[in-house]
Amino acid sequence: MDIEFDKLITLQKLDSEIRSISAFLANIPSLTEEIDKKIELSSQAVTKAKEKLTLNQKKRRELEAQVKDMKAQISKYKRQLNEVKTNKEYTSLLKEIEEAEKTVDTLEEEIISEMLFADEIETEIKVASQKHNQDKERLLKESETIFQKKKELEAKMKNLAQEKEEISPRIPSDQFALYLRIFNKKTGIALSPVTDDFCSMCHMRIRPQALNELKEGKKLILCENCGRILYWLKKPPDSKG
Numbered sequence: 001m002d003i004e005f006d007k008l009i010t011l012q013k014l015d016s017e018i019r020s021i022s023a024f025l026a027n028i029p030s031l032t033e034e035i036d037k038k039i040e041l042s043s044q045a046v047t048k049a050k051e052k053l054t055l056n057q058k059k060r061r062e063l064e065a066q067v068k069d070m071k072a073q074i075s076k077y078k079r080q081l082n083e084v085k086t087n088k089e090y091t092s093l094l095k096e097i098e099e100a101e102k103t104v105d106t107l108e109e110e111i112i113s114e115m116l117f118a119d120e121i122e123t124e125i126k127v128a129s130q131k132h133n134q135d136k137e138r139l140l141k142e143s144e145t146i147f148q149k150k151k152e153l154e155a156k157m158k159n160l161a162q163e164k165e166e167i168s169p170r171i172p173s174d175q176f177a178l179y180l181r182i183f184n185k186k187t188g189i190a191l192s193p194v195t196d197d198f199c200s201m202c203h204m205r206i207r208p209q210a211l212n213e214l215k216e217g218k219k220l221i222l223c224e225n226c227g228r229i230l231y232w233l234k235k236p237p238d239s240k241g
Contacts, residue, residue, distance in 0.1 A: 003217055005231045007171045008179055012191045014164045019188045021153045021160070028150055035139050035146075042135040045128040053121045060114045067107045074100045178220065182228055192223060193233035200233075202226035 077097045084090045168176060182190040192201040197211060204225035206214070214221045214232045221230045 003220055004171050004175060005217060007167055008175065008191060008229065009231065011164065011167055011171065011179065012183075012189070014160050014167070015183065015188060015190075018157060018160050018164070021157050025150065025153060025157075028146060031146055032143055035143050039136050039139050042132045042139075046125065046132050049121060049125040049128050053118065053125065056114055056118050056121060060111055060118070063107050063111045063114065067104055067111070070100050070104045070107065074104070175220065179229065182222075186226070186228055190229055192226065192228040192230055194230050195233050199223040199226060199228070199230060201228055206230065 074097055077093050077100065081090060081093055084093060171179070179190050189201065192199050194200065194206055194211070194214060197206055198204065199206060202223060202225045204223055206221075206223075210221050210224075210230075211232075213219055214230055217232070222228065223230055
C-alpha cells in the first residue's frame with residue numbers, strides 16, 4: 001500500500017500552523033495585561049508629581065501660617081513695649097522681637113524656596129503628562145493591533161481546522177493513528193524530511209536500505225533515533241546549464 005506522504009505532510013503543516021496560532025492566542029491575555037501595566041506605570045509618574053505638588057502646597061500653607069503667627073506675636077511684643085516699666089523688660093522684649101523677625105525672615109525664605117520648587121514640579125507634571133499621553137496613545141495602538149491580529153488568527157484557525165477536518169479522513173486510519181501518536185509524543189512534530197541522507201530533525205544518518213525503501217514510498221520508515229516518520233525530500237532540479 002502506498003503511503004499518503006503528501007497528505008501527511010499537508011496535515012503536519014496544518015497542525016504546525018494551528019499549534020503556532022494557538023500559542024499566540026493563548027499569550028494574548030498576558031500581552032494585553034503587560035500593556036495595561038505599562039499604561040498604569042506611565043500614569044504613576046504623573047500621579048507622583050501631582051502628589052509632590054500637593055505636599056509642596058501643604059508645606060507652604062504651614063509656613064505661611066507660621067509667619068502669620070510670628071507676625072502676630074511681633075505685634076503683641078511691640079504693644080507691650082509701651083507697657084513695660086523697666087529697661088530690662090524693654091531690652092528683653094526688643095530681643096524677642098528681633099528673634100521673631102529673624103524667624104519670619106527664615107520662614108519667608110523657605111516659602112520662596114518652596115514656590116520655586118513648585119515651579120519645577122509644575123514642569124515635571126507637564127512633562128510627565130505629555131509622556132503619559134504619548135505612551136498611552138502608542139500602547140493603545142499596540143493593543144488594537146493585537147486585537148485585530150487576534151480576529152484574523154481566529155478566522156485563520158477556523159479555516160485551518162476545516163482543512164484538517166477535510167484531509168484527515170482521506171489518510172488511511174493506521175497511518176493517521178501513527179501520525180497522531182508521534183505528534184502527541186514529539187511536541188507537535190511527527191514528520192521529518194530526509195536531506196542528504198540525514199533526518200532533518202535529529203541529524204541522524206539514515207541507513208542505505210531504509211533510504212531505498214523511503215524513496216520507493218511503499219512503507220512508513222521511522223527514524224531510529226528520534227522516532228519520527230521520515231519522508232524523502234526531493235531536491236529541486238539543477239537550474240544550471
